[in-house]
Amino acid sequence: MSASIVQAPVEWARVLELFHWAILAALCAGLVCPLIGCFLLLRRTGFHGVLLPQLGATGVALGFAILPWWIEHVGLGGLTLEQAYADPHAMLNWHIAWAALCTFGGLGWLLVASRRDGRETGRVAAAFAVASAATLLLAQASPYGAEFVAEMLRGEILAVGVHEFETIAAAGGLVLALFALFHRDFLLVSYDREFGLVLGKRAIAFEAVLMAVVGITISVGVMIVGPLVLFGLLVLPPLWARRWARTMGGFYAWSVAYGLASVLLGVWASFALDWPLGAAVVAAGALLGLPGLAWSSRTRASR
Amino acid sequence: MAPLLTLRAAAFGYAGRAVVRGVNLSLEPGDFLGIIGPNGGGKTTLFRGLLGLLPAMEGTLERGTAAFGYVPQREQLDPIYPLSVEEVAQMGAFGRLRGLRTLGRVEREAAREELRRVGMLDRARDQFANLSGGQRQRVLVARALLTHPQVLLLDEPTSGVDRLAQEQVIELLDELRRERGIAILLVSHQLQLVRRAVREVLWVADGRVLRGPAAELLEPQSLDRLYAGKPPESGP
Numbered sequence: 001m002s003a004s005i006v007q008a009p010v011e012w013a014r015v016l017e018l019f020h021w022a023i024l025a026a027l028c029a030g031l032v033c034p035l036i037g038c039f040l041l042l043r044r045t046g047f048h049g050v051l052l053p054q055l056g057a058t059g060v061a062l063g064f065a066i067l068p069w070w071i072e073h074v075g076l077g078g079l080t081l082e083q084a085y086a087d088p089h090a091m092l093n094w095h096i097a098w099a100a101l102c103t104f105g106g107l108g109w110l111l112v113a114s115r116r117d118g119r120e121t122g123r124v125a126a127a128f129a130v131a132s133a134a135t136l137l138l139a140q141a142s143p144y145g146a147e148f149v150a151e152m153l154r155g156e157i158l159a160v161g162v163h164e165f166e167t168i169a170a171a172g173g174l175v176l177a178l179f180a181l182f183h184r185d186f187l188l189v190s191y192d193r194e195f196g197l198v199l200g201k202r203a204i205a206f207e208a209v210l211m212a213v214v215g216i217t218i219s220v221g222v223m224i225v226g227p228l229v230l231f232g233l234l235v236l237p238p239l240w241a242r243r244w245a246r247t248m249g250g251f252y253a254w255s256v257a258y259g260l261a262s263v264l265l266g267v268w269a270s271f272a273l274d275w276p277l278g279a280a281v282v283a284a285g286a287l288l289g290l291p292g293l294a295w296s297s298r299t300r301a302s303r
Numbered sequence: 304m305a306p307l308l309t310l311r312a313a314a315f316g317y318a319g320r321a322v323v324r325g326v327n328l329s330l331e332p333g334d335f336l337g338i339i340g341p342n343g344g345g346k347t348t349l350f351r352g353l354l355g356l357l358p359a360m361e362g363t364l365e366r367g368t369a370a371f372g373y374v375p376q377r378e379q380l381d382p383i384y385p386l387s388v389e390e391v392a393q394m395g396a397f398g399r400l401r402g403l404r405t406l407g408r409v410e411r412e413a414a415r416e417e418l419r420r421v422g423m424l425d426r427a428r429d430q431f432a433n434l435s436g437g438q439r440q441r442v443l444v445a446r447a448l449l450t451h452p453q454v455l456l457l458d459e460p461t462s463g464v465d466r467l468a469q470e471q472v473i474e475l476l477d478e479l480r481r482e483r484g485i486a487i488l489l490v491s492h493q494l495q496l497v498r499r500a501v502r503e504v505l506w507v508a509d510g511r512v513l514r515g516p517a518a519e520l521l522e523p524q525s526l527d528r529l530y531a532g533k534p535p536e537s538g539p
Contacts, residue, residue: 199398
């Protein structure tokens with residue numbers, strides 16, 4: 001292991017040559033997901049950052065399970081089943097559509113359920129368990145699906161190519177643009193909804209845009225970098241950033257810094273220690289939070 | 304001068320059921336009204352109706368101004384948000400910002416000026432969540448003032464703060480009323496404080512609203528009758 005670290009200069013050039021699209025896609029996720037995670041944490045819906053990517057993964061597995069029936073009865077651009085499996089563009093678009101259906105369906109359900117009685121923790125836990133089982137069972141229904149979903153859940157993202165990177169970059173660009181346009185409104189309706197209404201803001205519209213931003217990030221991200229990376233980048237960076245941030249601007253900046261650092265450290269660990277890239281990114285993200293935890297413990301002890 | 308707010312036989316409620324009805328009210332510049340009454344009597348429903356968060360189900364509500372400021376109960380604001388005092392105050396200008404427009408120098412200076420007015424400028428960089436209850440209340444008043452209100456509505460502005468802070472908040476509101484001619488309505492459970500501070504009260508109970516001088520309606524004998532569901536003997 002240590003030998004591979006020593007060989008780094010030569011190895012890294014080769015790694016970048018072979019896997020730069022995967023690394024760029026992970027960096028894209030490292031930039032966008034923490035910003036979205038900030039609002040999941042502040043709205044005290046951080047557990048959505050775990051459930052929704054899992055629902056997205058269920059959507060991908062559902063896509064595999066339903067594809068043979070769909071091609072036979074509805075059709076997919078005139079492709080046969082074998083041609084569809086061999087066409088990476090068609091497969092990416094097909095699975096993103098199913099991931100989006102399940103993610104947005106989950107978001108809608110969470111919204112309706114929370115308005116009904118405000119108690120959603122148990123429901124989210126149950127939904128996560130069911131979605132996890134459904135992902136594996138649905139994937140099992142397709143010979144191609146089982147392998148793909150197993151890799152996706154393990155966080156193997158090195159096969160990401162230029163088309164996947166372009167897709168996540170375009171979705172990330174859209175999310176960043178919406179965030180830049182509406183972050184003040186997201187903050188206002190999340191922090192003090194009634195004050196926003198008195199100012200004439202359409203709170204429901206901004207909450208819908210915020211949900212759309214969450215849904216886009218997760219639907220696209222789950223297919224390209226997998227649910228594991230999304231869990232880690234949506235939940236951990238904002239959690240660690242909250243310890244240091246003294247302003248909202250600082251909170252966003254710390255979260256993105258933690259997200260990008262998690263990806264860079266995760267990439268290093270993945271190649272140096274031969275870990276799956278997705279899992280390495282999450283492990284790195286967890287490791288980066290330790291100084292903050294230690295600092296908090298020390299501060300508490302000194303009081 | 305035209306009234307800032309006029310209600311005629313107005314009713315407010317939820318899901319098609321009126322919680323308060325028959326509300327007649329005319330609000331003039333410089334008015335200082337307390338909204339009081341037993342729990343569950345309809346104070347919050349009336350308050351939300353006056354803010355425009357609930358439409359009038361019956362009767363009419365006419366606004367002579369769109370400039371309404373709102374100060375919520377500070378317990379409603381989650382301390383998990385890492386907001387500085389200055390950032391909270393600046394939210395008062397968000398209603399004037401559209402799209403990518405950022406807070407300009409003028410808006411930032413206006414926020415600092417309102418913080419100065421409420422005596423919180425020296426805490427501008429502190430965490431809002433770390434302030435005392437009375438200090439947070441002052442910051443929320445500064446935020447509401449940044450909306451340039453002609454009517455200021457406050458929900459329990461003095462609950463959960465010490466007596467000195469209560470007096471300071473009420474004194475601040477009275478100064479703003481006199482300096483800027485702002486009409487102020489506040490919901491409060493603290494009857495003695497309301498009696499000292501405001502000239503008139505709206506007594507809200509059993510879905511009915513009664514307006515009268517604070518000194519009369521909040522007399523112990525009047526309160527006994529009001530809580531028993533009877534009109535005060537010297538009623539308006």
